[in-house]
Amino acid sequence: DVKVTQSSRYLVKRTGEKVFLECVQDMDHENMFWYRQDPGLGLRLIYFSYDVKMKEKGDIPEGYSVSREKKERFSLILESASTNQTSMYLCASSPSDSSYEQYFGPGTRLTVT
Amino acid sequence: AQSVTQLDSQVPVFEEAPVELRCNYSSSVSVYLFWYVQYPNQGLQLLLKYLSGSTLVKGINGFEAEFNKSQTSFHLRKPSVHISDTAEYFCAVTEGNSGYSTLTFGKGTMLLVSP
Numbered sequence: 387d388v389k390v391t392q393s394s395r396y397l398v399k400r401t402g403e404k405v406f407l408e409c410v411q412d413m414d415h416e417n418m419f420w421y422r423q424d425p426g427l428g429l430r431l432i433y434f435s436y437d438v439k440m441k442e443k444g445d446i447p448e449g450y451s452v453s454r455e456k457k458e459r460f461s462l463i464l465e466s467a468s469t470n471q472t473s474m475y476l477c478a479s480s481p482s483d484s485s486y487e488q489y490f491g492p493g494t495r496l497t498v499t
Numbered sequence: 500a501q502s503v504t505q506l507d508s509q510v511p512v513f514e515e516a517p518v519e520l521r522c523n524y525s526s527s528v529s530v531y532l533f534w535y536v537q538y539p540n541q542g543l544q545l546l547l548k549y550l551s552g553s554t555l556v557k558g559i560n561g562f563e564a565e566f567n568k569s570q571t572s573f574h575l576r577k578p579s580v581h582i583s584d585t586a587e588y589f590c591a592v593t594e595g596n597s598g599y600s601t602l603t604f605g606k607g608t609m610l611l612v613s614p
Contacts, residue, residue: 428606476542486531486593486600490542
């Protein structure tokens, strides 16, 4: 079974703090993704990576950065957290074959106060 | 550019009744389509997918969906729902033009099953 794990289920941070969200997958997938999920807005892609050290902006990259130093790990970084970044963050991974199926982690609910 | 519209934000239904969750997509090329389910406080889980072949796709938990190219739709159906089907359902599309093609998700439909 594919497993995608996220470092925290719940996180509370203060405005201005630097926040790291970690995601690890155990299926040797080439592609990894970070989404945020907000009520009524569905899932919106923040960044994705198709290889180690490679990254691409998604639909809403402002205020975020990412790091992929190892194939199995993809980190989302909030350089200076703001209250409008309070959200559910979902990580996903997928192989680079033609299945296009993404496997999701359980999510991290981040609250910025 | 691809886009997905889920026409209903909430669908209330009684247990053992049939249900249809609607999904329409927009794309200028061939697409691949997915339905995911999210139970409370969990990540997304794949219900079913259409890549090619038969337009009627069967998934887990008794769900099925039909790909209709002329109507650009991929509606999800279940003939008899259970309380445990209460969850949020997301339709997603990709144009599949590379090995790392991204998925575009709809805004979700909350299925509320009551006894």
